[in-house]
Amino acid sequence: MPFSKPIAWMMIWVSAASFAGTKIEEKIGTRDHVLPHPRQLRWQQREFTAFVHFTVNTFTDAEWGDGTEDPAVFNPSELDVRQWVQVFKDAGMKMVIVTAKHHDGFCLWPSRYTEHSVKNSPWKNGKGDLLKEVSKACREAGLEFGVYISPWDRHEPTYGQSSEYNAFYMGQLTELLTQYGPLGEVWFDGAPGENSPLRKKQVYDFTMYRSLVRRLQPDACLFADDGPDCRWVGNEDGFAGETCWSMLNRSEFAPGQADPKKLNTGQIDGTDWVPAECDVSIRPGWFYHASQDDKVKTLEHLLDIYYGSVGRNGLLLLNVPPDKRGKIHETDAERLRQFRRILDETFKANLAAGADTKADNVRKNLDVYSASHLADENADTIWATDDGVTSAEIELELSGEKSFNVAMLQEYLRQGQRVKSFAVEAWLEGEWKQIAAGTTIGYKRLLRVEPVKTQKIKIRVLDAVDCPVLCEVGLFNAPNVAGNKVIQ
Ligand code: FUL
Numbered sequence: 001m002p003f004s005k006p007i008a009w010m011m012i013w014v015s016a017a018s019f020a021g022t023k024i025e026e027k028i029g030t031r032d033h034v035l036p037h038p039r040q041l042r043w044q045q046r047e048f049t050a051f052v053h054f055t056v057n058t059f060t061d062a063e064w065g066d067g068t069e070d071p072a073v074f075n076p077s078e079l080d081v082r083q084w085v086q087v088f089k090d091a092g093m094k095m096v097i098v099t100a101k102h103h104d105g106f107c108l109w110p111s112r113y114t115e116h117s118v119k120n121s122p123w124k125n126g127k128g129d130l131l132k133e134v135s136k137a138c139r140e141a142g143l144e145f146g147v148y149i150s151p152w153d154r155h156e157p158t159y160g161q162s163s164e165y166n167a168f169y170m171g172q173l174t175e176l177l178t179q180y181g182p183l184g185e186v187w188f189d190g191a192p193g194e195n196s197p198l199r200k201k202q203v204y205d206f207t208m209y210r211s212l213v214r215r216l217q218p219d220a221c222l223f224a225d226d227g228p229d230c231r232w233v234g235n236e237d238g239f240a241g242e243t244c245w246s247m248l249n250r251s252e253f254a255p256g257q258a259d260p261k262k263l264n265t266g267q268i269d270g271t272d273w274v275p276a277e278c279d280v281s282i283r284p285g286w287f288y289h290a291s292q293d294d295k296v297k298t299l300e301h302l303l304d305i306y307y308g309s310v311g312r313n314g315l316l317l318l319n320v321p322p323d324k325r326g327k328i329h330e331t332d333a334e335r336l337r338q339f340r341r342i343l344d345e346t347f348k349a350n351l352a353a354g355a356d357t358k359a360d361n362v363r364k365n366l367d368v369y370s371a372s373h374l375a376d377e378n379a380d381t382i383w384a385t386d387d388g389v390t391s392a393e394i395e396l397e398l399s400g401e402k403s404f405n406v407a408m409l410q411e412y413l414r415q416g417q418r419v420k421s422f423a424v425e426a427w428l429e430g431e432w433k434q435i436a437a438g439t440t441i442g443y444k445r446l447l448r449v450e451p452v453k454t455q456k457i458k459i460r461v462l463d464a465v466d467c468p469v470l471c472e473v474g475l476f477n478a479p480n481v482a483g484n485k486v487i488q
Contacts, residue, residue, distance in 0.1 A: 022368045029466035030387050033416025034247050036273045040229050041413060043185070043221045044275055044443045046094035046144070047310050051279060051319035052084065053099050053286040054130075056106045059324055063285050065104025067155030071120035074106065076326025079123070081130070085137040087320070087328045091336040092343065095144035095184045097317065098134050100176055102148075103191065105155025109179070113171045116155045135180040144184030146220070147176050151188060151204050151255075160200035166208065173209060177216040186213050188224040190232065190256040199256075206255060225263065226253035227274035233314060234260030238280030238305035240314035241265035243439040246275040246417050268420070268465065275443070278309035281319035282332055288321040296331045300481055302339045313417075313442025346478040351404050352457075353377050355396040361385040363467065374459075374473040382412045385467040392468065394459045398475075403453045407436055408474030409445045417442050419470075420463040424449075427456035441470070448478070 036044070056062075056069040058076075088096055101107050107117035108130040119126045131147070138145040151169065158164040177183065188209065192198045210222055221229035227250060233240050247270025253259070266276065282302070283292045297305075302318075309316040320336070323329045352375050359371035363384040371394045373381035385392050407424050411417055423437040424447065435457075436447040457475065461468045 022366050024368055024382060028363070028384050028415050028469055029418075031466045033418070033466065034271060034273045035416050036246070036275070036413055037229070039219050039221055040273060040275065042219075043230060044315060044413070046184075047315060047444075048091070048093045049095040049097060049146070049185070049315060049317045050084075050088040050091075050093040051097050051148075051281075051317050052134075053102065053281070053288075053319055053321045054326075055099055055102045055108065055287070056104055057102065057287040058322065061289055061291075063287055065102065065106065065154065067103075067105045067116075067153070069104055069106060071106065071116060071118070072122060074118060074121040075123050076322070076324065079130075079133075079326030081133045081137045081326075082140075084134070084320075084322060084328050085141045085143060087333045087336060089141050089143055091340050093143070093318070095146055096134060096138050097146035097148055097185055097187055098131065100131055100147045100149050101153070101172065103150045103152045103154055103189075105153040107172070109175065111172050111175055113168055113175075114156060131176070131180050139181060144182075145180065146183055146185035146187065147180075148187040148189065149173060149176060150191075151209075152191060152199070160202050162201075162203040162205075165202055166205045169204075170208065170212060173212055174216070177213060183217045183220040185221045185223055185230075186217070188222070188255060190225040190258065192256070194254075194256040204255070223277055224255040225258035226250050226255060227272065229274070230277045230315065231266075231274040232258065232263055233276040233278045233309075234258070234263035236279055236281075238278045238316060238318070239264075239308035240276045240278055240312040242312065244276055244313040244442060245270060245440055246273055246313060246413070246442055248272055248274040250274060276314040277317050278305070278314045279317040279319065280305055280309075281321070282335065283319075283321065286319055286321065288323045288329070290323070293329065293331055296329075296335050299335065299338050299342065302335065303342060303481060306339075306343065307446050307448055310444060311446030313440060313444065342479060342481055346406060346476050349476070350377060350408075351398060351402040351475040351477065352396055352473050355398050357394055357396050359383060359385075359392060359394040361389045361392045374470055377472070379410060379412075379471045382415075382469050382471050384415075384469040387467055389467050390461075390464040392461050394473075396457050396459070396473065398455050398457070401453055401455045402475060402477075403451060404475040404477045405449055405451045406474075406476040406478050407447045407449055407457075408472065408476065409441045409459065410443065410470060410472040411441045412469045412471040413443055415469040416466075418464045418466050419461055419468050420465060422462055423460045425458040425460065426452045426454040427458075428452070428454055432458060
């Protein structure tokens with residue numbers, strides 16, 4: 001039902017005005033929705049996190065160490081974690097997740113449960129604690145800190161003897177959870193998969209691990225293939241599905257036993273809120289290899305990843321591995337600076353801000369749900385429709401003719417994720433022309449479109465599982481980087 005009739009708008013305005021001051025209802029719509037926990041909302045709002053793979057592999061030129069490495073190989077000559085954190089902060093990352101222990105079992109902190117750690121390395125004469133340094137540098141810079149601790153441990157002799165190893169792992173986990181201040185995320189890797197020949201008959205007690213994290217670090221988000229707070233996106237390329245629900249039926253999944261396709265798209269009828277985390281490395285490998293210095297991802301590739309992760313209701317977890325010196329390589333640092341420059345330039349001004357808006361349905365005709373909230377640059381105010389209305393249109397009249405090539409839509413996740421399909425139209429040469437379309441929106445949907453110059457756009461919610469609740473619309477003009485590739 002397209003918008004028309006100014007008189008109807010006057011009536012809405014009059015009735016909305018008389019309800020000014022009304023609060024957003026606790027529950028909008030006719031269904032019970034799966035909702036995010038506040039810690040998950042905070043996680044999603046970070047959008048962009050640094051992943052740091054650093055261990056003996058950095059020095060042996062390997063990706064998966066086998067646990068026989070001599071701790072003496074770990075010896076960064078110019079370790080500078082402040083440089084890492086500065087590079088990450090300048091890139092716009094909000095948290096740093098470090099591989100405290102990768103599959104080789106070598107610990108970047110002096111764990112009292114093993115000799116296989118920095119304490120037997122020449123670095124700082126065995127007196128160093130890398131996690132202490134990074135967590136401190138993060139705190140000083142105002143970034144959050146998180147840890148990756150591989151359940152798979154190829155060094156530890158008790159690995160394969162389930163309860164002994166689980167007790168060992170709990171001991172190490174306790175050290176991580178108690179010695180380095182607040183953690184933003186704890187990352188449980190699913191490798192190697194359940195059926196891998198590399199996997200000994202070790203049964204992990206994830207229930208126990210997770211309850212320990214909840215008890216000692218209740219604000220930390222728990223990552224594993226199946227969540228519970230955030231899930232693996234099903235690939236290591238950094239791309240969420242074009243359709244990406246934050247819901248998942250967790251009972252169908254387990255770490256190391258996940259259907260990548262379903263993880264990529266999530267599940268519309270999922271019973272749990274488990275948004276997608278898109279992990280990818282800036283280089284081909286997760287660890288630094290000098291042979292890959294000329295294979296750092298291009299600016300175009302990183303931008304594609306950004307639009308395919310943050311722009312598809314995911315969080316981007318970008319790995320930037322320090323080199324043997326213990327520094328972020330100049331090439332990677334420069335690439336991140338270029339990347340940030342383009343994003344800053346793109347998102348510096350929302351051309352839809354302050355637009356005049358009209359919607360063909362406004363919930364109960366109340367001002368608190370008016371479409372003007374979509375153009376107010378405040379993600380805490382919303383537009384919503386009446387119960388039973390699952391398709392609707394909003395017209396935005398911009399403050400003048402504007403040129404843009406990126407459109408943004410955001411759902412108000414405190415009411416769950418609802419939109420199943422949408423289209424964006426622009427008023428061009430006297431008619432509405434579709435310039436973008438998609439399925440899910442979620443926290444943020446970014447669409448790269450062919451450059452358009454117009455004064456009017458229309459957002460059409462075509463279908464939703466319940467009445468739609470959106471909070472922001474954005475229009476941006478990205479600088480031309482090799483043609484600002486159109487992803488739809
Ligand atoms: C995988 C691991 O096997 C890789 O080495 C890397 O840590 C990646 C993030 O997860 O499962």
